[in-house]
Amino acid sequence: MGDPRKPRKKWEGPKHPWIKERLLQELELMGRYGLKNKRELWRAATLARKFRHMARGLLGLPEDVRRERERALLSRLYKMGLVAENATLDDVLGLTAEHILERRLQTIVWKRGLARTIHQARQLIVHGHIAIAGRRVTSPGYLVSRDEEDKIDYAPGSPFKERAQQQAA
Numbered sequence: 001m002g003d004p005r006k007p008r009k010k011w012e013g014p015k016h017p018w019i020k021e022r023l024l025q026e027l028e029l030m031g032r033y034g035l036k037n038k039r040e041l042w043r044a045a046t047l048a049r050k051f052r053h054m055a056r057g058l059l060g061l062p063e064d065v066r067r068e069r070e071r072a073l074l075s076r077l078y079k080m081g082l083v084a085e086n087a088t089l090d091d092v093l094g095l096t097a098e099h100i101l102e103r104r105l106q107t108i109v110w111k112r113g114l115a116r117t118i119h120q121a122r123q124l125i126v127h128g129h130i131a132i133a134g135r136r137v138t139s140p141g142y143l144v145s146r147d148e149e150d151k152i153d154y155a156p157g158s159p160f161k162e163r164a165q166q167q168a169a
Helices: 020-033 038-059 063-080 089-093 097-102 105-111 118-126 159-168
Strands: 130-132 152-154
Touching: 020 038, 020 097, 038 063, 038 089, 038 097, 063 089, 105 118, 105 130, 105 152, 152 159
Parallel strands: none
Antiparallel strands: 130 152
């Protein structure tokens, strides 16, 4: 069964480690999304790869089975915020790591203006100043669903929340 203290890897690294174009692209993505290390990027790429693989697998199924599973996959991805409401399998086949990185809590906190920079957003999350629906979340890599997106705010008792209230008044 496996040792519970050693969880399964959630990422798969590149097949060849020293391809210059890929290294430059990874470096650019790490800077744009404020990632700590390339493992965070590889985790997003692996997740996107798994969704694309599921979509490719659906293309080979009989029509009646395919329609049901396709609807389930598309609704799951819509709830995650990765595809539009009227998406097709072609949209799923076009998913990239950037689509996943856009849904991370760190990115959304920065884009909503709760932090001045993407790096400050990471620090606010790790230090416990950000909450989703009043529940403190300390993982910058947390994938925010569409339901939770509007519920992101400063944590109760955070000095940032008090400062934002004073500025609003």
